[in-house]
Amino acid sequence: MSVRTSQETLEREPWRGATRHYDILKEGAIATLAVLVLTIVLAAVFSSPDDPSLTLKGWAKSAPDNFYATTVAELAGTSDSATYGGPYNNGGEGQVLGPIKLQKWVGVHQPVDPATDFVIGPLQGQDQSSGVAAALTAWTGADPTQQGDWATAYDTALNDPAGANGDATKVPDGDYGPVPALAEGLTTMAASGALDSVLPAPGQFFNTDNTLQILFLGDGSYLDDAGTANNLQGNTWGMMNETGNFPGQQWLAPFSFWYQLPIFNSENETGFAATLTANGDIYIMTIIIVLMLVVLFLPFIPGLRSIPRRIPLHRVIWRDYYRR
Template sequence: MSAAPPSMSWRKGQNIASRPWPGSVRDYDLFKELTVGLVVVGLLVLGLSALFGSPDEPALTLESWATAAPADFIATATAELGGTSETAGYGPPYNATPDASQKLGFIDLQSLSGVRLPIDTANDFVINPLKTLPSPPASLTAWAAATDQQRTDWATAYAAALSTAPDNDPAQVRAGNYGPVPALTAALLAMASRGNLDGVLQDGSGFYNLDTTPAILFLGDGSYFSDLATAAHLTGDQWGVMNETGDTPGQSWLWLFSLFYQIEPFKSSPNADILVVATMLVLSLLLTLLPLIPGLRSLPRHVPLHRLIWRDYYGQR
């Protein structure tokens, strides 16, 4: 047979994997590794999580809200009927409230997609859920027969009376022309206290429905939810985006995003969200394009901070 071409002999000689192992050989216990990896490490993770893990707070529901703060629930339901809640005036994608969207100069990004998730707070949060009861309240008939202006007048008058009642207690509201609003809100409170409202607001099309948007919006319109967030240090002015419940650290990599909400002009701007997002996009582009931007790419040569950080390495050169 002819000798192998020189190129093939060279490749075989340089292939480390084809050389025999000259070192020592010992048995490898794969079962032992599997036991340590799954059992020992698993127990260690569970133990450390129990000691240092973030708090496991129970889920906040409409039932717990109605039970813990019934006066706030009634006041919020009244605002939904009167169309004065935050959701009622939020704008796209929930409704077409004029001048409600945030703008970046003349650019109105919030309105580009239109009203994709239409929400009528009076019907979706109060009236339609009450219609699902086995015995709907008779006050629904009076509400349906009234004009839009009459409904607004009833809800406005009842909201004002609630705000001046002792402890905002509906039972201590002075007499007035509130129409069916007190009966409607009381029926909704009873429905929520029994745990029925959560399921009704989440009931949608399809076998699996994980859309909790209506319930969260309704909950967010009251003060109970925001009070809990304040107590847990989760609001915007408390750097809440960087915390989990209480003082437990959360997403620390979002510190730059959260920073802008603490300073002017973002802090007091009605367009804070879109301004912060735009600022972060600009900063991200600058970071991405840094090797291509003259002047910025030369900063390490003029400000040799890296030499201070890796001084041991540069000191040996």
């Protein structure tokens, strides 16, 4: 009789060992109570903070200078959003995986024009003071080259470390056109709370697409500072179980792990390490995809599928069964 036949016969035989009374209802009640207590205690100790949502109003009120400077950067085309590339615009090459330029090849399929979408459009969507209205007329009446010259000149002067250094009151006189008035108008509009309702999608009452708000917030320091304050930066394994009542982000743990490796978060490296850091998202996504494929096709991969036979750990766990 083969070993397989012997095991199958053993599995079919009635149990002749020791027995005892088992109350499944009592066991289930105890287990439910224990899990409930543990859930309440662990939630109280380890739950994430229920902080209020970050808003454009909060940004404009708590850091008006940064909001103002970010608005100028949107008009000048120097913000992160303006230079991001696909799928939003053609402002950059995007991340690459060796010769594979996926971000560029995918192209622009969710177009975002920061100057229009973040500044000009929202200002035009609300009644403005005479000064801001005149600035809007001057901006829209100028050609793109003139708009770029105005915004670039003001952006350079505003962020000159040896000059204004971010302080609009210290910017020297120059040919900045309507840019200062537009930036001041949007800052005032945001501080009033009006920009939070206008920016998502003008004319739509119900909207669940927060792309524009997130991109705009990401261009300034307000969102980044909030992440730092809550230990949510990449180098601190930051993840939070928000927003609202949606599921938490534990599924991001396999991705977050790789970002902690120095080769993917180096700041002053050169060569290959700098390439990995600059294109970390696409490299890490590729690693996760490869690992998922390995697990998915594990039964078909020679060598890996033989690990249980060569390292019979299961026989140690079920040693009583295999002994018989």
